[in-house]
Amino acid sequence: MICPECNNEYAGGITVCPVCNVELIDEKEFRERKTQTQEWVTVYTTNDDIEAAMLKSNLEFAGIEVVIIDKKDSSFPVWGDLSVIKLDVRREDAEKARRIIDDIQENDKESE
Numbered sequence: 046m047i048c049p050e051c052n053n054e055y056a057g058g059i060t061v062c063p064v065c066n067v068e069l070i071d072e073k074e075f076r077e078r079k080t081q082t083q084e085w086v087t088v089y090t091t092n093d094d095i096e097a098a099m100l101k102s103n104l105e106f107a108g109i110e111v112v113i114i115d116k117k118d119s120s121f122p123v124w125g126d127l128s129v130i131k132l133d134v135r136r137e138d139a140e141k142a143r144r145i146i147d148d149i150q151e152n153d154k155e156s157e
């Protein structure tokens with residue numbers, strides 16, 4: 046469980062952050078909340094788990110913090126949109142992230 050105020054993680058049993066006195070949320074909800082703030086932008090969408098994981102590790106290698114939003118986890122249906130996995134990065138990293146993704150995809154084309 047994680048505190049949405051101070052981002053501290055607490056082990057089982059604790060439901061309220063002793064520092065901030067706010068209720069703890071689970072990791073999934075924490076990630077969803079994080080991406081709801083203005084700071085995060087989607088740089089890529091795909092329906093391929095492996096591609097998403099590959100791009101995430103490439104971006105993290107370049108020092109960019111990445112959050113994968115997988116709509117397949119959620120219970121509400123996605124109409125007419127097969128691109129259900131989103132890669133979100135911080136706004137200040139977005140340009141760099143897009144350039145890295147472009148490079149990776151260029152290299153893929155060349156190797157075919």
Ligand SMILES: [Zn+2]
Pocket residue numbers: 048049050051052053062063064065066
């Ligand atoms: Zn806290």
